[in-house]
Amino acid sequence: MTRIAVVGAGAAGLGAAYALRETDAEVTVFERRESVGGRAATRRRDDCVYDVGANYCKDDDERVSRLVSEELADGLVEAEGPVWTFDADGEISKGRGDDARKWTYREGLASLGERLRDAGGATVRTGTEVTGLAREDDEWRVEYESADDALAAGDARADALVLTPPAPATAYLLDRADWDDPLREDLVEAAADVPYRTLLSVALHYPERTDLPYYGLVNADKDHELGWVSREECKPGHVPDGESLLVVQPSPGWSRHRYDDADDEIAVQAADLTAELLDDPDRYQFDWADVVRWRDALPDGGADARLLGRGERSDLFFAGDWVAGEGRVHAALASGLETGERVAERF
Ligand SMILES: Cc1cc2nc3c(=O)[nH]c(=O)nc-3n(C[C@H](O)[C@H](O)[C@H](O)COP(=O)(O)OP(=O)(O)OC[C@H]3O[C@@H](n4cnc5c(N)ncnc54)[C@H](O)[C@@H]3O)c2cc1C
Incomplete structure (x- = not known):
């Protein structure tokens, strides 16, 4: 054999x-x-489920989409809401016309594996x-x-x-x-x-939720200290009602520079940047955080x-x-x- x-x-x-x-x-x-x-990694804490590597699997390849939505569909959910953009000055703008489905699982994207x-x-x-x-x-x-x-x-x-x-x-x-x-x-x-980008992924949990018109924000000009901010509560089953969990990915430069800093320092700085970007003082004060380091995060x-x-x-x-x-x-x-x-x- x-x-x-x-x-x-x-x-x-x-x-x-x-x-x-x-x-x-x-x-x-x-x-x-x-x-x-x-x-495609997921962590759990208290009653929260959060994707700390890939945020979702995109509906961008016909064959993969068929496989995922048919044979691997048990527990499959979609992140609800669009992805908006922000620029180097923190100016947030509506969408970029990307309405492909964004799949994860009720138990997190690790379920795909x-x-x-x-x-x-x-x-x-x-x-x-x-x-x-x-x-x-x-x-x-x-x-x-x-x-x-x-x-x-x-x-x-x-x-x-x-x-x-x-x-x-x-x-x-x-x-x-x-x-x-x-x-x-x-x-x-x-x-x-093959060149790689290093990324930190920071989960920030808040006891209260704010309604926002988007699921995620991506830095379009790649010139901000944050690259990505998303709301796990937009994924069905991930965050208990009324609570909020942000996944924040600082830029590759910021991530490389702070890679060896202590988790709590990284979390506080990521929360400060996020509060400024969202113009929301409640975002400075998270009640717990989780930091994940990806040295070889993404091939360029x-x-x-x-x-x-x-x-x-x-x-x-x-x-x-x-x-x-x-x-x-x-x-x-x-x-x-x-x-x-x-x-x-x-x-
Ligand atoms: C922070 C972050 C955010 C991302 N966001 C997105 C997103 O939103 N959407 C998206 O589509 N993609 C995203 N990605 C990219 C996506 O996660 C990857 O492209 C994809 O998961 C790569 O899959 P892979 O099987 O090629 O590699 P991997 O998932 O890295 O699998 C390789 C495996 O090999 C194992 N391994 C390594 N060395 C050994 C060894 N010596 N012996 C045994 N096992 C070994 C590793 O432990 C690993 O499990 C993101 C990635 C990161 C890190």
Whole structure:
């Protein structure tokens, strides 16, 4: 039986596993975190559910939209309300005509990963970090370690390998790989060259809610210290009635500069910027906050697809937002589906 190893259980890795569900292949997905979904991540506190990575999955790719709205639809909800814009001076303006649906789940966008995992039927090993790769006798050897139990370390053999971590983590794995082929260095370079934006994501909870005409605000000229502010209460099931939870993403420059600051300092400064932007003094005083750091948050561009495709001669495949060239959940999922299909054709 063909054995396929997938590294990473984000939208791309689980999309690849899903595309292989009807083959005879034995598919194993290795995921370093304890949960699936990758950067489509959700946290919970008190009775609130909030998306701290991707805010939603856009209805922008026909095939992905069909999959999400039909097979993965259990608990699917839409963020209600438009996205408005603001500029460097904090001037807020109405919309930019973008009325595509913005999907999440009642239990948060991480449910997308859970639905994909359940529909794909692969073995998904969470809490298992891939630490080494080797090419031996036309097979891949995948070395792994459990995050919290060194005794669970081991290795697995695979006929095909699909790499889906963000480009810097993929470059790191390939750089250390025991694979005697000049292509290895070219692939390392191609992945390492993909530029990334760093982002902080700050959840700010308030005991009271203000009615506003929009779900989210995006900085259109990329010249404000904030990049994004959205209201989780616009997502059904996320915030108890009467309460408010803002997800604030400062600009990449601000995020990089404050990345190592203490959580409470970041939260206070993000709240101050938000209160000023919304011109609402009640927003200075949140009652709790949660700060999430994404060093490699969003790729600015993609890797050379033809070069990545040369890996297929050695049964090595890639998927992810950086392969698609667009830092979006739907693009990552589409990339995973396409890659999974190419693996299925080959074996
Ligand atoms: C703050 C923020 C806001 C965003 N907002 C939006 C938005 O509103 N809409 C939108 O569409 N997109 C948004 N995005 C982008 C979106 O989240 C990503 O494009 C998408 O989730 C990428 O999916 P992926 O599968 O390619 O990668 P990931 O989701 O990063 O999955 C890769 C997985 O590989 C795992 N991994 C890495 N190394 C190893 C290893 N050695 N061994 C095992 N596992 C490993 C990681 O833990 C991870 O789970 C946002 C991202 C961030 C960070």
